[in-house]
Amino acid sequence: MALPKKLKLMDLFNNGTSYLGQTGEVTIPKLVRKLEDWRGGGMNGNVKVDLGLGDDTTEFNWKLGGIDQLILEQWGAQTVDAHMLRFAGSYQRDDTGETSAVEIVVRGRHEEIDFGNQKQGDDTETSVKTIWSYYKLTIDGKVIVEIDIPNMIEIVNGVDLMAKHRANIGH
Template identity: 50%
Template sequence: MGMPKKLKDFNLFDSGNSYRGEVEEITLPKLSRKMEEYRAAGMTGPVSVDLGNEAITLEWTAGGLLLDALLQYGARTHNATQLRFAGAYEDDDDGTVSAVEIVVRGRHKEIDMGNAKNGDDTKQKYTTTCSYYKLTIDNKPIYEFDFINGVEKIGGKDTNASIRRAIGL
């Protein structure tokens, strides 16, 4: 029997700038595959055909004004902003800490400036759409998705390499 590794602390970096003490919460990207059912003659049921990843977004909440992040709104390129989540997950059985890193590149789809009330806490919520995503745990690559270049790596294996080769890339 063992204890699960729990997030003990984290930081968010925005294009190299540390937001330590300024970001309160992050909703890490949800990974989801686009599937289409297919059923033809002789089949006794449908089979899901994998059409690749659904859109990837990262949502995060700042405890106040972040001028650098505000100025990134309306970026003209799909990968204008790089965000890096660095998390420390500790095992309460033996005290070992796993380093979890998520790097995304994209642009801010939405900035919610929140409510303004004298004396109350101020929060800004960001929704960042991603064209690139990479998850690393203890320096081991788990996932890497580069939508523009058709790269999809799982456990370090490029599962789309043969498709890119077949179309001359």
């Protein structure tokens, strides 16, 4: 029997600024494929054809205690990769003590800043939805997934899934 690796410590960095002790929650982006049904002539059933990344893939949601001026200063960024967020997590198995470093880096801009309810004496937090155009997931120093949407790059376990497509269109 083995126990799972569970998140023990984390930090979130916004353009290099640490939110240690301020980050309430981070929702790691889902990895989603857009699969469409295809049933061609002579097929006795359908298959799902892979059309690339899913539409909801690019959301990175996070929460901070209180209010943060840096986020507000970043509002209305002009480019799709204006700001870098870096999630650093330390996961541990409680049966062996083994730890793993997990890092997720995204570049994007904030679509939504929600201040929630503000009431004196109550806990307040700011929720932010950042839409990314670049994503990289690294576990124990090994890049597992790297996606750069504007540059048509999608690397999974060292294989660039878009390389042949880029070559086919002359890039």
